[in-house]
Amino acid sequence: MPRLVMKFGGTSVANLDRIRRVAKRVGVEVAKGYEVIVVVSAMSGKTNELVGWVNETSPLFDAREYDAVVSSGENVTAGLLALILQENGVDARSWQGWQVPVKTSSAHSTARILDIPTANFDAKFAEGMKVAVVAGFQGVSAEGRITTLGRGGSDTTAVAFAAAHQAERCDIYTDVDGVYTTDPRITSKARKLDRIAFEEMLELASLGAKVLQTRSVELAMRYKVRLRVLSSFEDMGDDAGTLVCAEEDIMESNVVAGVAFVRDEAKMTLISVADRPGVSAAIFGPLAEAGVNVDMIVQNIAEDGRTDMTFSLPVDQVARAEKAVREAMAREEINFHDLIADTDVSKVSVVGIGMRSHAGVAARMFGALSAEGINIKVITTSEIKISVLIDRKYMELAVQALHDVFGLEKA
């Protein structure tokens, strides 16, 4: 029988009533003939309570004990859902990470899944089990200790199970009903996408972060797991939500799939820095060590052996970045004229696999922004994405203009 993976996050299992609703949805898929693997998070708030206790015990806690404590929330949800499914007449049982086993690395709190043997589930499904309820976010190390997977761990668990079991699909139930062309709070013309390619979903991470963790999308792309994002609070149906899938599964698509943005960005420019081999490493090495998440990097053409170096970063990391750069320049004895920060910028991006085969996307983008009188400060491009930094006050205007010019309100 075909297998299906369904994943429910913390708000979807926040209390017994919601877990009953989850059980109903699972029952619908069982009735269709699927062998179902359900991955659950902890009831919302529970993991935070546990994390809070651990943080109170010790600022430099042992990650192995952290994992042993915080993984307990998922175990509770898994057992309760199995009980309710049984009450509904569905043959179900719960599985904790070590019981499956979900074999992971020993990098506690950020463990990677190494292997999910399917033999135990295969045997139980053959005996008549209809639903395996899996505690998400956790696994077991070679040393036999409990591990957790870090942020977005339950999504990753779900995708990994779908890959291991060659599931027909991995349905991620969440509190939004799919992936949109842009944030509906910015423009009412935003439209839910029926399908989106893995590569686009990764580039739209800033939009998609609310629905899917980057890590789970990468894993799905590598193992060609068809991911569906849909709401656990609305009617389900075969067309509900957004399917994240391989390019070849998308018959025809718009050139641009969506418009993404990051509101609070900053731009730093190192003006007239001596341009010699190793200068980039001298700047960005120390920034990485200081924990600064540098995003876009632009270097102007050198003139008279000097150049301007611009990069973008989150606003709240500007002070840290400035300290790291000034110290590095002094240590390496690299001469520069000035270091200036602009903390009032936003990043706006258009994303779409259609760009590969369509020329002129950049020209249309820049034309639309120009027509609104929006000045572009920095540009970077990838094969399927064009991003610009602009003044923050124009961000909504830019998103609306780009959504219009690429006709995203129409399928």
Next chain:
Amino acid sequence: MPRLVMKFGGTSVANLDRIRRVAKRVGVEVAKGYEVIVVVSAMSGKTNELVGWVNETSPLFDAREYDAVVSSGENVTAGLLALILQENGVDARSWQGWQVPVKTSSAHSTARILDIPTANFDAKFAEGMKVAVVAGFQGVSAEGRITTLGRGGSDTTAVAFAAAHQAERCDIYTDVDGVYTTDPRITSKARKLDRIAFEEMLELASLGAKVLQTRSVELAMRYKVRLRVLSSFEDMGDDAGTLVCAEEDIMESNVVAGVAFVRDEAKMTLISVADRPGVSAAIFGPLAEAGVNVDMIVQNIAEDGRTDMTFSLPVDQVARAEKAVREAMAREEINFHDLIADTDVSKVSVVGIGMRSHAGVAARMFGALSAEGINIKVITTSEIKISVLIDRKYMELAVQALHDVFGLEKA
């Protein structure tokens, strides 16, 4: 190095401050040179919350899922205590039942411990671990599923670890400071016992239930584990609490160790029942099936082929018992004159291993009660216990009189 088992119940680990206090006590024992095994319960209230959720899911729940859910509370406490011990510079780690492993039967929710291999702990202690923090109340079945041990499970876990590791002692920390000659609320002359024999402790279960589960005392007796009951809220010391130990470890003791009582008892009498072989089975079989906990049974000498049959039981089971007896008598066609219930009685017992070698204990007991004008309704005796049923209104008076006549206020 000698090993010591310490067990802390739910109120002793109710919050982080209390867990810190537990860590301090554990640290004191480590400083004395012990390798310590700490068994912990869930933070008070947590297990009830989990049990409540399970009961809400299903009236006839799957005990395997019940166990998977309710065992999670102990895991949290174990991890938190390990973290705090580490913070105090003590090399500690947490162990869940399956990691030890605590091998149990598959009787979920009432599992029996079959074996606790010591190899994993031996290896870790040899590597320098000072404290193994064990999640109490849980184990793992041969099928690899989580089991729980039922009521008083954490005490049983502690005693079983002490037996497996041949620990020097098993200290049960609780919210009372030891075992008393009787309930101090009945008489201010009640005195804490320094030592008590296993057999006496078992007979005093009705007093001791608050401090020790019968099951753990039986296990300690079988494996000669020296059990100490002491308060986690008062100063510790080598003489604190009460040591429950083998008879031979008690140099000299009073003839009577304590006076126990059960306030709410009932007495039922089947009057003038036909006395033929099988009549007892015909009565007490159906009572057991109906879930009635029959305690004392007295049968008067038969006269003219007829007899009176009296038994005691908890007050709230009288209606159920009456129905079961009447149906059984009708089904078996056993003729009887009447069935009467007295729901206003209490049971008072004197307990002591000294009775074996001292005659006249019963006579002194009956004399003391008679002097107070208290009528005895039923008497039963064992080798180290004499119990009587009396009118409930005399219960306190009887306990005080017996405490006085056997001189229990003096050591």
